[in-house]
Amino acid sequence: MNREPSRHTLPFLLIALLGLAAGGAAAPPSQKANPDPRWTVEDVIRAETARDWTLSADGRFAAWVRSRIAGKGDDEKRSANLWLSPLADDGEAYPLTRGKHRVKAPRFSPDGRHLAFLWSRPLPDAGEKDPAGQLWVLPLRGGEPWPVTRFDRPIADFRWRDDERLVVAAAESRSADERQAKERADTTEVVEDRERTPPVRLYGVDLDGEVSRLTENRHWIDSLSVSPDGRWAVVTEQQSLSFGFDGKTPPKTFLVDLATGTLTERFADGRLRPYKVRWAPNSRGFYLANEFSSHPIYRTATVTELHFHHLESGVTEAVDLGERGLGGDYHPTADGVIALVADGVRYRPVLATVGGEPPRNITGTHVRNLDRWALAADGRTVVYSTSSVVSPPQPFVAQLAGTTLSRERPLVELNQRWRGKPTGRREVLRWQGALGDEVEGILSYPLDWREGRRYPLILDIHGGPTGTDMDRWSERWPTPNILWRQQGAFILQVNYHGSAGYGLAWAESIANRYYELEIPDIEAGVDLLIERGLVDADRLGTSGWSNGGILSAELITRTQRYRAASVGAADVEWFSDWGWVDFGATFDNYYFGGPPWERVDHYLAKSPFFRLTEVTTPTLVFTGTEDRNVPPHQSWSLFRALQQIGKAPTRLVIFPGEPHGLQKIAHQRRKMEEDLAWFDRYLFDQVRETQPALLPDSPLAALLERATAARRGAAYGRQIGPRLIPEAVPFRQLQVARFEVTRAQWAAFEPSLEVDPLEHNLPMTGVSFERAQAYAAWLAEVTGEAWRLPTLAEARALAAAAGSDGNTFEHWAGYAPNPDDRRRLEARLGAAFDGQTAPLLLSVGSLPGHGDPALFDLDGNAAEWAIGEDGEGVAHGASADRASDPRTDSPGEAAPLYTGLRVVRNAD
Numbered sequence: 001m002n003r004e005p006s007r008h009t010l011p012f013l014l015i016a017l018l019g020l021a022a023g024g025a026a027a028p029p030s031q032k033a034n035p036d037p038r039w040t041v042e043d044v045i046r047a048e049t050a051r052d053w054t055l056s057a058d059g060r061f062a063a064w065v066r067s068r069i070a071g072k073g074d075d076e077k078r079s080a081n082l083w084l085s086p087l088a089d090d091g092e093a094y095p096l097t098r099g100k101h102r103v104k105a106p107r108f109s110p111d112g113r114h115l116a117f118l119w120s121r122p123l124p125d126a127g128e129k130d131p132a133g134q135l136w137v138l139p140l141r142g143g144e145p146w147p148v149t150r151f152d153r154p155i156a157d158f159r160w161r162d163d164e165r166l167v168v169a170a171a172e173s174r175s176a177d178e179r180q181a182k183e184r185a186d187t188t189e190v191v192e193d194r195e196r197t198p199p200v201r202l203y204g205v206d207l208d209g210e211v212s213r214l215t216e217n218r219h220w221i222d223s224l225s226v227s228p229d230g231r232w233a234v235v236t237e238q239q240s241l242s243f244g245f246d247g248k249t250p251p252k253t254f255l256v257d258l259a260t261g262t263l264t265e266r267f268a269d270g271r272l273r274p275y276k277v278r279w280a281p282n283s284r285g286f287y288l289a290n291e292f293s294s295h296p297i298y299r300t301a302t303v304t305e306l307h308f309h310h311l312e313s314g315v316t317e318a319v320d321l322g323e324r325g326l327g328g329d330y331h332p333t334a335d336g337v338i339a340l341v342a343d344g345v346r347y348r349p350v351l352a353t354v355g356g357e358p359p360r361n362i363t364g365t366h367v368r369n370l371d372r373w374a375l376a377a378d379g380r381t382v383v384y385s386t387s388s389v390v391s392p393p394q395p396f397v398a399q400l401a402g403t404t405l406s407r408e409r410p411l412v413e414l415n416q417r418w419r420g421k422p423t424g425r426r427e428v429l430r431w432q433g434a435l436g437d438e439v440e441g442i443l444s445y446p447l448d449w450r451e452g453r454r455y456p457l458i459l460d461i462h463g464g465p466t467g468t469d470m471d472r473w474s475e476r477w478p479t480p481n482i483l484w485r486q487q488g489a490f491i492l493q494v495n496y497h498g499s500a501g502y503g504l505a506w507a508e509s510i511a512n513r514y515y516e517l518e519i520p521d522i523e524a525g526v527d528l529l530i531e532r533g534l535v536d537a538d539r540l541g542t543s544g545w546s547n548g549g550i551l552s553a554e555l556i557t558r559t560q561r562y563r564a565a566s567v568g569a570a571d572v573e574w575f576s577d578w579g580w581v582d583f584g585a586t587f588d589n590y591y592f593g594g595p596p597w598e599r600v601d602h603y604l605a606k607s608p609f610f611r612l613t614e615v616t617t618p619t620l621v622f623t624g625t626e627d628r629n630v631p632p633h634q635s636w637s638l639f640r641a642l643q644q645i646g647k648a649p650t651r652l653v654i655f656p657g658e659p660h661g662l663q664k665i666a667h668q669r670r671k672m673e674e675d676l677a678w679f680d681r682y683l684f685d686q687v688r689e690t691q692p693a694l695l696p697d698s699p700l701a702a703l704l705e706r707a708t709a710a711r712r713g714a715a716y717g718r719q720i721g722p723r724l725i726p727e728a729v730p731f732r733q734l735q736v737a738r739f740e741v742t743r744a745q746w747a748a749f750e751p752s753l754e755v756d757p758l759e760h761n762l763p764m765t766g767v768s769f770e771r772a773q774a775y776a777a778w779l780a781e782v783t784g785e786a787w788r789l790p791t792l793a794e795a796r797a798l799a800a801a802a803g804s805d806g807n808t809f810e811h812w813a814g815y816a817p818n819p820d821d822r823r824r825l826e827a828r829l830g831a832a833f834d835g836q837t838a839p840l841l842l843s844v845g846s847l848p849g850h851g852d853p854a855l856f857d858l859d860g861n862a863a864e865w866a867i868g869e870d871g872e873g874v875a876h877g878a879s880a881d882r883a884s885d886p887r888t889d890s891p892g893e894a895a896p897l898y899t900g901l902r903v904v905r906n907a908d
Contacts, residue, residue, distance in 0.1 A: 037421055037733055039482045041672045044475050045069065045665060048414040050083075050385065050395050052105060053374040056112040059381025060087055061140075062374070062397070062411070063096075063106040063115055069665060070100060076665045082106055082117060082138075085411050087381060087397050093412045096138060097145075110228075111163045114139055114207070116148075118155055123147050135168060137207060148209045156200055159226035159233070161258065166205045167214065167233060169224045172198040192241040202233065202256065214261045222251070225277040225286065226258070228377075232311070233258055234266075234277045234286055247298050247586040255311075272307065272316065273299070278332050281377065285310045287319070287332055294508060300590040301466055301498065301507040306330065306339065308354045317354050324503045331375035338362065338382075338400070340370060342501040344440050345428055345471045349373075351403050364398065364405030371472050375400070383411065387473035389444055390423040422447050424485060428471065431528045433521035434497060437506075441525050442469055443534075444481060444491040456489040456539035456683055457529060459522060459555075461496075463546035465510065468501040469493035477668035478545040478568065480675050487684055490535055496521040496551075514591045514606055515554050522555065537561070541683045543675065545569055545622075546630060546660065553638060556619065556648075557611040564682035566675050568622040569630040569660060572638045573609040580631040612641045618649040618682040620674060624658030624667075651678070706845050706856065715744040715760040716844060723748040725779060726903055729854040731801070734794065735785075735905045738855060739844035740764070740862050741775065749775050761843040763862040765900040769873025772865040772901040779903060790904045795866035795876040798858050798902075806860025807842050809883045816883050838897040840880035862900035875899045 052065040062085040070079040080102040085093040097103055101121035108115055120132040124147070133154030138145040149155055151170050158168040174182075177196065181188075190196065200221040202214040215221075220238040227233070233256040240249035253274050254263040267274065274288035286309055291302035304326040306319040321339060327347045328340030336353035349367050350359035361367075366386040371393060373384035382400050387393040395411040424447045433439035446455050460479045462469050475482050481491045495501065497517035498510035510517050529535040541564040542552040549570030556565050571577050575596045578584045589595060596603045604610060619642055623635035632654070639652035653674050655667045662668050680686040710718040710727040716739055717724040724745050726737035744760035746767075747753045767775075772789055779787040790798065810816045813825060833839040845856040863879040879894035 039421055039486050041480070041483065041669055041676070043417060043421070044480060044482065044672065045477065045669050046417070047475065050393070050412065050414060053372075053383050053385075053395070054106050054108060055087075055374055055376035055381060055383060056108045057110055057377035058112060059376035059378045061085065061108070061112065062087055062383050063108065063117075064383075064395075065103050065106065066095070066414075075100070078665065080104060082115070083412075084115075084140075085397075087383075087411075089409065105158070107158070107160060109160050109163050113141065113163065116158065116160065116166060118158070119145075119147075123150055135166065135205065146209075148205050148207060149211070150209070153198075156222070157224045158205075159224055161204070161226055161230040164207050165230070167224065167226050167258065168203050168205055169200055169221045169235070170203060171200050174198075194241055197241060200237075202235065202261075204258070214258060215256065215263060216261070217254075217263060223275060223277065225279060227279045227283040227286070228281060229283040231258060231283065232256065234274070234279075234288075235263075236274060244583050245585050266309065266314070267316075276330070278330065278337075280308075280332050281334055281379070284312070287330070287337060289326055289330075292325075292504065294504065295511070295590065298586050298590040300586055301504075301511065303500075303504040303507065304342070306337065306352070318356075319352050319354055320356055321350070321352055321359055324501065327501060328370070329372055329374075331373070333375065333379045335379075338373075338375060340373070342468075344501050345442055345469065345495065347371075347470075349405075360403050362400075362403045362405060365408050366396065367405065369471060388471050389426040389442055389473065392418060392423075392473050423482070424449065426471070429525065429528070431524055433524050434517040435509075437497070439494065439496065439521045439525065440502075441492060441494040442471060443529070444485055444493075446488045446490060447482075447486050448488060452533075454533065454536040456487075456541065457526065457535040458484050458489050458491055458679070458683070459526070459540075459542040459544070459552070460491050460493050461522065461542065461544035461548035461551045462493065462499070463544070463548050464500070465496070465498040465518065465547045466500040466507055467547070468499050469495055470501075477662060477671050478548075479543050479566075480672045483672070483676060484679065487680075489541075489683070490529065492525055492529065494522045494525050511591055512593045515551070518551055519555060519558060522551070523559070539563060539683055541565065541679055542617075543568075549622075549630075553619075554608045556615050556617040557608045558614075560614070560616045562617045564679050565617045565619045566622070566678060567619055567635075567638065568671075569624065569627055569635070570621075570638065571630055571634045572612070572641075573607040573634070574603045575607070576633065577631070580633070582628045609637055609641060612638070613645055613647070615642060615645070615648045618678070619651075620678040621650060621652045622655070622671060622674075623652075624655045624660065624662065626657055627660045629660035649682070709738055709845070714757075716742055717745050720783060723782060725783065728785075728905065730907065731798070731855060733907050734790075735907055736790075736798065736855060737902045737904065740857055740864060740900050740902050742844055746775065749778050761845075762841050763844055763857070763900040765838055765841065765862050766897050767865070767900055768896075769865050772873070775901065776903050780905075785905055787903045787905045789873075789901065790864075790866050792866045792868045792874050792876060794904060795864060795874075798855070799877045801855070802859030806857060806878060807840070807847050807880045808860040808878045809840075809881060811847065811860070812840055812880070822883070838880075841898070842880070862898055863894035865899065865901045 046069045049067045050064050053062055055062050064083050065080050066083050067078055067080045071077055079100055081098050082096040082103045083093050084096055104118050106115050106117040115138045117136055118133050119136045134147050135149040135155050135158055136145045136147050152173050153171045156169045158166055161167050199219055201217055204212040204214050217237055221235045222238055223236045225234045235256055236251045236253050238251045243249055250270055250273055252265055253267045255266055256263055272290045276289040277286050279286045288307050290305045291299045292305045293299045293302045306321055306326050307316050308319055309316045321341050324342040326339055327342030330337045330339035336351060338351055340347035341350050346368055347370055349362040349370055351362060352359040369386045369388050371385040371387055373382055375382050380399055382398050385393050385395050392415055396408050397411050398405040398408040425445045427443045429441050429443050430438050460481055500507055530537045540562045542555055542562050543566035544552045545568035549567040552565050552567050553570045553572050556562055578588045578596050592602055593599055621635050621639045623632040625632055639650055642648050642650040655662055658667055709716055712719050712724055718727045726745055728735040729738045740763040742761050743755045743764050746764040747755050776788050860878040861880055863875040864877050866874050866876045868874045875894055879898040881895050881898045
């Protein structure tokens with residue numbers, strides 16, 4: 001019997017899922033491309049992502065998690081829903097869940113009949129107080145998902161054991177002591193309370209929800225991998241709750257016999273500390289990643305090795321990936337592994353084998369810019385993501401044959417609102433930095449770059465310090481790079497000494513030399529761009545979060561040439577950092593050569609706090625109140641010192657309840673807005689209003705804008721000689737008439753038209769398409785400006801910028817009348833206004849809607865002529881005689897008496 005899901009089952013699957021109360025999978029409305037070419041904060045904040053790709057064993061389906069912003073106000077958060085992509089040439093992606101509850105870690109059963117995933121949706125009949133993150137299973141041949149675990153704690157990890165059973169890792173159930181504390185509402189925390197921290201163990205779960213205990217280990221399992229034959233698991237178990245802080249007691253690795261629950265320790269000598277364990281397809285052994293360092297205790301600056309452990313012999317062999325090691329993900333094949341090898345600003349995809357043979361490069365269309373990938377058990381089907389600094393991520397499916405990726409096909413389009421927005425150009429640079437070493441970085445150009453001009457420069461310094469600036473799309477809240485480039489700035493990202501991706505010697509080079517190599521590396525890159533004539537030396541800025549903020553803070557104490565700085569989550573004195581940070585000893589002992597009581601002078605010399613008297617750079621400071629990576633008192637110290645010294649303007653922005661990385665969407669948005677306003681003021685010499693009392697889409701804003709409109713007497717328009725013509729205002733890449741062409745303006749074109757002075761500002765209607773074109777041609781001739789009618793796409797973009805308060809039939813009726821009611825109302829209008837033409841028209845601008853305040857009547861009054869794709873005229877948009885809601889009105893165009901025009905021209 002064929003037990004695999006087929007493409008023909010998908011419609012039934014979707015119909016079944018429509019019945020889910022909280023996780024229904026009806027496809028959301030398709031996103032329309034945003035015709036606005038300018039980037040906004042919302043474009044960056046509302047970026048969609050595709051992650052957690054997993055493939056069915058036969059390579060026919062991919063499951064993944066699509067993340068996007070949902071909700072408003074306090075409910076605004078990033079959703080994460082499950083999608084399914086058939087990988088045949090004509091397959092389309094389908095949503096399997098929807099709503100606010102978050103999905104992660106989807107995994108196919110070996111036979112492809114079920115999908116298991118962790119879901120934050122409350123258990124049925126359990127209420128919102130039930131612990132989030134239980135394990136759910138979805139049948140791919142139809143039916144609703146159901147929870148297979150009902151633990152009183154979230155599931156930490158899981159894997160399929162066979163078609164009907166799974167292995168899960170979870171903390172032990174609540175003790176009597178915990179239950180009593182909960183009843184007393186006692187939220188006291190004891191740091192690293194070994195006695196009361198519940199162990200994390202393995203459990204077996206079947207599709208009926210039957211649970212069996214597999215292990216009774218004493219400590220805390222933090223990773224899990226199950227062999228394809230379901231006989232074995234590899235787990236790592238933390239032995240100390242303070243290991244992250246001091247690195248003294250490393251985790252142990254165990255091979256678990258899933259039939260008996262027996263744990264056998266492997267790698268007891270501690271040389272290898274496995275993570276990212278992946279089994280070979282034949283279950284005869286497993287691959288493991290290992291962070292290698294030359295330091296005897298701390299694995300802080302490392303290169304990632306890959307090894308293969310033979311199950312039967314216990315022998316472990318290295319997999320040769322070159323001196324820079326593993327950079328991205330890897331996946332076992334029948335012949336070895338495919339791996340993304342570290343190679344500076346890009347990964348290099350290779351096929352590697354056990355036994356010392358050099359890795360072979362994989363070829364294909366996108367191999368220079370692969371972000372991540374997933375491989376099906378068939379060893380042939382690959383799903384990957386590709387992007388660059390100037391190319392947003394795009395998922396593809398391809399076929400792997402030997403070392404060749406072919407038959408690449410895009411899977412799903414993300415971020416359709418970004419269509420048509422410019423991304424500019426980027427350049428990978430190399431220059432001589434500290435110690436005469438070659439430094440690599442990425443230069444992103446201003447979006448309006450013209451050769452021969454000098455532009456401002458903003459440093460975007462990465463964290464870590466063992467981070468890496470990659471040639472990949474990285475537009476996120478920490479630094480609004482695309483918006484700064486839109487303002488006209490270069491962005492320089494530097495892979496300074498200590499960065500990952502360049503081998504162990506480079507990563508370890510700043511141990512005991514923190515700041516000493518990174519700052520010269522960065523400064524040399526800035527000098528190079530000034531020497532090349534690209535950058536204005538008087539308009540430099542620096543920004544960064546975490547180690548990027550740390551280096552920015554150091555930078556402004558060493559030079560006064562930077563005009564603006566954004567310092568996020570940064571240390572400025574290292575004495576208190578040692579004890580306050582979750583990894584204080586491992587980091588500070590490594591980079592500063594020991595604890596502060598042993599190296600007082602060294603810690604003092606390395607702390608920028610004691611040099612802040614030299615700072616003249618206006619400095620914006622950020623911190624989250626719950627940050628355990630860089631404690632918030634560090635930002636307070638930086639701010640207070642600069643404030644009291646008084647040489648540099650400063651501002652401290654605090655995000656309540658936030659850890660090291662901002663989670664709340666409102667806080668991410670505010671971070672970017674603060675950055676933009678600060679650099680506008682101090683680098684771009686513009687003042688951005690930070691406390692606007694006037695909402696830009698309010699009727700009051702439109703009223704104030706209308707007061708600025710050009711007019712002759714009471715008639716709207718601008719004067720050219722004796723003629724009254726439309727006034728133009730900018731809209732995206734167009735100049736657009738502020739109002740529909742009025743009767744007074746039309747009279748300049750058609751002098752025989754007699755216009756009652758009381759009707760000067762009524763829109764000119766009853767105009768044919770041909771006469772509208774003739775008016776535009778006449779206007780172009782008399783002004784010397786290329787006026788024309790808008791294309792249909794441009795007219796749609798204008799209508800999309802409007803609100804819903806315009807002059808439509810709903811305005812007059814007080815509701816949205818259905819076709820029968822409208823006929824009755826029209827009959828009464830005809831009787832009451834016998835002989836009067838177009839009685840529903842209002843003077844242009846009478847009812848400004850909630851749209852662009854400089855433009856009026858985009859959402860009603862007269863329908864406006866546009867040029868369709870076939871060159872024919874289309875009367876587009878709402879009008880006073882039509883309802884704006886198509887559900888309450890019969891189809892059709894506005895009556896000729898309610899059809900007019902608006903003219904446009906291309907921006908200069």
